[in-house]
Amino acid sequence: MKSLTALIKREYLEHRGAFLYAPAVILVILAVIMLSGIGIGRFNAVAKVGVISGAKGFEFGFLALSALWMAYLLAALFFYFADAFSADARNNAMLFWKSMPQSDFKILASKMLAGLTVFPFLILCALILSGVVVFVGVVILLVTAPGLTTSDPGAFLASALNILAFDVGYLVLALLWYAPFFAWVGLLSTLFRRWSIPLAFLIPGLLGLAENLLFRNILAAPDAGFVLSYLRHRMNFAVGHEDIWASMVQDGTFNAAALYTRFLSEVDWSQLVGGVAVAFVLVYIASEYRRRFVAT
């Protein structure tokens, strides 16, 4: 366990640029843009949605930024896995890592775990800080701009905690849902190094094309064929979006508990569990390839 933790920390040290420094820069830019927008009067709730409470305005802002941070995380993780699974070979360091008494599976598992724990946690921290930025912006707007009615501090706190609770749950499930895709690009990275990114799309694309050209009229396939239809379904984790929107525009505080009930019922659990198992198998295949064939 100690060695696994150390290997995960190594991943953090190597890849913190995309998950620590870049989000910090984005936060600063975000704060500057928000304050500049407030300064030149770009935020006018009356003109856009009518008079709303300060807490509701905060919810709009925090949820919007939550969505952006999650999109950033998923994109950054895709590139992380495309790089990390072959990064040990960078600057001829592979033989150094091979001289350590750690199995290739453990090393790749540490990369997978870092991608599913440490880096999302860092983005979650950035998300919380962006909530603070939004809060500060709303407080300034309460004083300077029309369209927001005052809310007590408890309402702000309740909104923040509810959104955060929902974000954490959504994030955990989204990461597990997309785990096989991350493992897929990781496997390709082990096999083909920097070509993993185009191949991650090219291989399923070619499979879909082959299916459509060769078997389309033979099998009772759905539109675009089995492969592409399945991947379209599997790529989309758009569960509960209507509910989120409804909860956001209602008068009361954003209610994470109520959303969870409906949200969890929409998750395709068999696909999620099966996907995690597939991710495990893909990481194992990558580790065996690395053990047998990657020496430099």
Add this chain to the structure above:
Amino acid sequence: MNDLAQTTPAPIVSARGLRKQFGGREILHGLDFDIPPGRIYGLVGHNGAGKTTTLNAILGLTSYEGTVRVLGEDPYAKRASLMENVAFISDVASLPRFLRVRELFALLTNIHPNFDPQKARGFLEGTDVRMDARIKNLSKGMVAQLHLAVVMAINAKLLVLDEPTLGLDITYRKRFYRRLLEDYMTEERTLLITTHQVDEIEFMLSDIMFIRDGELILHMQMETVSGKFAQVLVRPADVDAARALKPIYEETRFGQTAMVFDGVERERLAAFGEVSTPTLSDLFVALMQRGPK
């Protein structure tokens, strides 16, 4: 018989019929050798002779045919656990550049059970390598010093060095080997080293193996080299007579003919000129010549 069995220690490395193919071409042709503990072995050969492939098989980095046992284990199947007692530096290996020296030591403390960070710090004393330095900012020589400090701080039974001083200047190279000999080697440890600069390691070797085109052509203890091989600077008048004793190598140096003999008594050779023991590099040149095809 029993006494022999009790006093002969089990070999650290044992290879039987070690073969390796790349793309249908056989690179190693069935090597057989044992490396006992406490020895300093030099594995010497031309580029492409199979040195690194042999080392890779010993380190579990490549598959092979035949049997290889390191500390009694199959290295290809048990590489990870074996590395607790085996350390190596490869000619192409480099330390991870994104780490600071301090971070590297902290990491190794947790992932290598036999790594001692205090020892590693001690080995770096007197060098220009600072604990806060980023590895990517160190010079090549400093990285070599750091890498050596790392492997010497690992309490390993077998240390494998594959061209560890490649690209370093003579000062670093001499310091590297002196440090290794003075601070690391003990009776319990075994060192297997390959290098092209054979003269620089000759003083420290206990055993030598020459590999040519995937075959071991020489495997013997250094102290027996002088009993088997002799070099004579033959006087011009005696060249023909000396040739009659079938030297394995002959060359002209500054007008003198130097011949290397295998298994000819020194008393007979003394009649032709000054007899000496060939240096490893002389022996290497003599034995590495490929015969006519």
